[in-house]
Amino acid sequence: MNKCYRWRSEDGAGLEHLELQWRDDVIVAEGVVVGDEAFGCGYRICCDAGWRVRSVEVQVAGGASLVMTTDGDGAWRDSDGRKLRHLDGCIDLDISATPFTNTLPIRRLGDGLQERTELLMAWIKVPTLEVRRAPQAYTRLAPRRYRFEALDIGFEATLAVDEDGLVIDYPALFRRVRAP
Template sequence: MKPVVWQGVRWTSTEYFTLESKGLYQLAQSNITGVIRELPFSIHYEVELTNDWKTDSFYIRSYGPDARELRVTSNLLGQWYDKDGNQITAFDDCLDIDISLTPFTNSLPVKRLQLQPGQSADINVIYILLPEFELQKVRQRYTMIRDNYWLYENLDSGFSARLSFDEHGIMNDYPGYLQRRY
């Protein structure tokens, strides 16, 4: 798949994203730079996925004076583990992740759920607020409106958005937040 570039609309940012097939798994990698909530950021993330779009692990690193990193792995059954192998029970029953600064992680449930038009699914996700590195369990709903068009709802906050995806299930636009430039 060719690289994707998203540009922030609500905040200043540019993201350069790639997704590569590695045989038995896929590797998503990205670099995002910009300014949000008056905080400059430079973030690199990697998400390792099974070929049926289950999140196996993710790694996030920020650069700069307050550099941080986070590595979390999954058993693919809704249990998550920190870099030392300790279970993070607060995220039990989460199969997907949602990284705040990127539209890519919306592709994870869209591709994994395989819904038909008119169908919806409620899921629990690990929401990662960046650049703060705050993690929380969030309830979300995805409804397939028609091919490549979905309604996303955050069931905890009441936020919703209509999202469009390309033929590969990668987001085109997140209205008011991010636009695909390449």
């Protein structure tokens, strides 16, 4: 099954197109982002059937790229197979330029988000492709509504999502403009 989504940045200067594919044992997300800070990038995220990230590729227009793999339990490696110890324990992934990555912990944890849940993310800043650990928290407030907290910077937002856990509204940052 394939579905396409689009988000626009709240200021109207950025746009993202995402193709989400559900296959037998893998979920593949391929997105293209034209950012509001004069950058463009493409990404591909592969997850297992339980929404645990297994690989990520990010390519920034102009040539910079990043490839990482994970065992799905918090051990990450770079494209040369070297362990990325600074990401140990990071199960989920957050790419700064897209609201899609908020879907990953929402889908992976499902009903487990009834209470506030603190997580460690492998956070990728676009366009620099800096990668670091980022502590975050998610709390299900109501059906299809979650509180997102970026604990290291004191940011908080209430996210509205659809039945598939994809963001519809991310106040002050993104609003979905197309869905399947």
